[in-house]
Amino acid sequence: MEAKIVKVDVKDVRFPTSLTGDGSDAMHTDPDYSCAYVILTSSDGTLGYGLTFTIGKGTEVVVTAVKALAPLIVGKVVQDIFGDFAKFWRDITSDSQLRWIGPEKGVIHLATAAVINALWDLWARMEGKPIWKLLVDMTPEQLVSTIDFRYITDVITKEEAIELLKKKEDGKKEREAKLVHDGYPAYCTSVGWIGYSDEKIKELCKQKLKESFTAFKAKVGQNLQNDKRRLSIIRKEIGNDNLLMVDANQKWDVKEAIDWMKELTNFNLLWIEEPTSPDDILGHAAISKALKPYGIGVATGEQCQNRVMFKQMLQAEALQFCQIDSCRLGGINEILSVYLMAAKYSVPVCPHAGGVGLCELVQHLAAWDYISVSGSFDKRMVEYVEHLHEHFETPVTIRKGRYMLPLRPGYSTKMKDKTIEDYQYPDGNVWKEMFEEGKFTKPL
Numbered sequence: 001m002e003a004k005i006v007k008v009d010v011k012d013v014r015f016p017t018s019l020t021g022d023g024s025d026a027m028h029t030d031p032d033y034s035c036a037y038v039i040l041t042s043s044d045g046t047l048g049y050g051l052t053f054t055i056g057k058g059t060e061v062v063v064t065a066v067k068a069l070a071p072l073i074v075g076k077v078v079q080d081i082f083g084d085f086a087k088f089w090r091d092i093t094s095d096s097q098l099r100w101i102g103p104e105k106g107v108i109h110l111a112t113a114a115v116i117n118a119l120w121d122l123w124a125r126m127e128g129k130p131i132w133k134l135l136v137d138m139t140p141e142q143l144v145s146t147i148d149f150r151y152i153t154d155v156i157t158k159e160e161a162i163e164l165l166k167k168k169e170d171g172k173k174e175r176e177a178k179l180v181h182d183g184y185p186a187y188c189t190s191v192g193w194i195g196y197s198d199e200k201i202k203e204l205c206k207q208k209l210k211e212s213f214t215a216f217k218a219k220v221g222q223n224l225q226n227d228k229r230r231l232s233i234i235r236k237e238i239g240n241d242n243l244l245m246v247d248a249n250q251k252w253d254v255k256e257a258i259d260w261m262k263e264l265t266n267f268n269l270l271w272i273e274e275p276t277s278p279d280d281i282l283g284h285a286a287i288s289k290a291l292k293p294y295g296i297g298v299a300t301g302e303q304c305q306n307r308v309m310f311k312q313m314l315q316a317e318a319l320q321f322c323q324i325d326s327c328r329l330g331g332i333n334e335i336l337s338v339y340l341m342a343a344k345y346s347v348p349v350c351p352h353a354g355g356v357g358l359c360e361l362v363q364h365l366a367a368w369d370y371i372s373v374s375g376s377f378d379k380r381m382v383e384y385v386e387h388l389h390e391h392f393e394t395p396v397t398i399r400k401g402r403y404m405l406p407l408r409p410g411y412s413t414k415m416k417d418k419t420i421e422d423y424q425y426p427d428g429n430v431w432k433e434m435f436e437e438g439k440f441t442k443p444l
Helices: 059-072 078-083 085-093 106-127 131-136 140-144 158-166 172-182 198-210 224-238 254-262 281-294 307-315 332-344 358-374 417-423 429-437
Strands: 005-014 034-042 047-054 184-192 215-219 243-247 271-273 297-300 382-384 397-399 402-404
Touching: 005 059, 005 417, 034 059, 034 106, 047 059, 047 106, 059 085, 059 106, 078 085, 078 106, 085 106, 085 332, 106 131, 106 332, 131 332, 131 358, 140 158, 158 332, 158 358, 172 358, 184 198, 184 224, 184 243, 184 358, 198 224, 215 224, 224 243, 254 281, 281 297, 281 307, 307 332, 332 358, 358 382, 358 402, 417 429
Parallel strands: 184 215, 184 382, 215 243, 243 271, 271 297
Antiparallel strands: 005 034, 034 047, 184 402, 397 402
């Protein structure tokens, strides 16, 4: 029986993380982790949940963009969407007027991600599978049919993508069983927020070591001497055998990035993340070349806005670690194309996570990558931050420093009703209390 999308609802949900310094970095010193939260209603009663991560102000702009996209979705037959998902994705990103305020980037693309994420969640719920399993069970032809290859055929074509996936068909069941049993490697960022005290950093390092984490990341870029002090603390706590990465969150110019990182070479760093503007492809390439003799790779992608920029990053050898973001790109369809391009260039994908719901989403993508694309854990791991998982009905499970695969249907994106009641901005119960207490100023 055909089902149609009958309603698109979107909510502005925010958490006051700026009060504790959670998520703070050199560029974003006081984030309030937030999301534009989308609920799709199908005529058969199935609901789909999706989101796009934001950090406070501006979430209302993304909400408005979702509302602008809603007429392109309401009334569409669900089976028609999923039957030719690549066409639908192109249609929604190619509206002749809305495309002008992108195209395929910025606020309109963040809104697209929220809607597309909700559609995939709806599909997985209808199929009774978690997203990773829905993807893994597709034939190479079915999976490739969800991807819009426009603008990237000079790097990978549909036929090449199908062939790449077919080469990994053997051993899929064994890899799936291994992943369900052992989980996917994670790395920890929460030890290194730039707003944390030295004592808190020490305590968190000890805690994460007890939780069996072997890879850690710290924020850098505000003050070189402070960076050296903080990295010395972390390296002393975690030892020389564990991995350590740093993240500048776009703080530096190109030469500044190179000079700054040369000052940090004695900390045995695996990568520098987002050393400069996320749009500067040639700048990343220059940094990559300059740091190669020191064994430090460049990681970027959490604010890389579309598959075309990733294509050029790969072509220019501008990154050694590809970091997709489940909400910055236009949903799973576009993300799949980046994974396949990275596979062709033999560049490992280490998804960006943390925030609100990003860990819940990217665990599915990494699982599919291991089972169906890379078949390897080598230089591959997923970021993990422990904040805000308690607000989801099916939060991530971390065991011995690894993501354990979700088994319930969907994209793990459904928030608890109580969370929406308390944290919807600005009328949620918690926000009303904080406005009254003077912790935040109520918006006009």
